């Protein structure tokens with residue numbers, strides 16, 4: 001069954017590194033294949049201790065949007081887990097060039113041969129995995145090379161907007177999303193390159209997804225309580241056919 005599991009819903013430095021909310025990324029099952037997106041700190045522990053009975057050796061591919069530690073902290077542990085310490089060659093890693101070959105690459109070189117394949121992500125390129133295709137529709141505006149993903153199966157289109165500053169190009173890039181997952185770090189816009197709630201409202205209005213999940217919350221969002229933010233947004237968008245769901249740690253949504 002297709003499903004989205006939010007291993008953690010925390011984002012950015014303070015929330016993740018104090019573990020005010022868990023981190024660990026998103027487990028996405030589409031067409032009976034398991035994808036792990038952005039395995040931040042704690043991902044492996046969150047997976048093996050999940051009440052949803054997740055098995056890391058069943059992960060087909062890991063997708064890294066960018067190399068910041070709140071997205072990549074557990075990538076090496078996850079490679080060991082998928083391949084049972086390198087004894088079983090499997091798993092495909094998709095990651096930006098900067099995360100693999102830039103200054104301070106985040107994937108240990110000695111682990112790379114454990115994987116079935118490593119693919120360097122490129123803007124606008126299409127990738128396919130048995131019945132799922134996905135693309136990186138646009139390069140994000142973030143401090144390091146960053147992409148989001150647009151997944152397509154014959155049943156559904158899901159957009160994942162990873163860390164980025166708001167810019168108009170995001171709207172067209174993710175326009176097809178029926179389900180939209182947005183990393184929203186801040187309550188109010190700031191000079192830092194992250195999305196705020198104001199930016200999310202523009203994205204919802206313009207992209208018009210059926211469901212919009214909010215996740216990767218920073219301190220200013222946590223203080224306002226994500227469930228209250230969700231209630232307010234659903235009221236504000238009650239004239240549109242959209243449901244806004246703030247993620248919580250371990251939350252599962254069946255598609």
Ligand SMILES: [Zn+2]
Pocket residue numbers: 011012068070071163216
């Ligand atoms: Zn982040």
Ligand SMILES: [Zn+2]
Pocket residue numbers: 066068142163
């Ligand atoms: Zn980042």
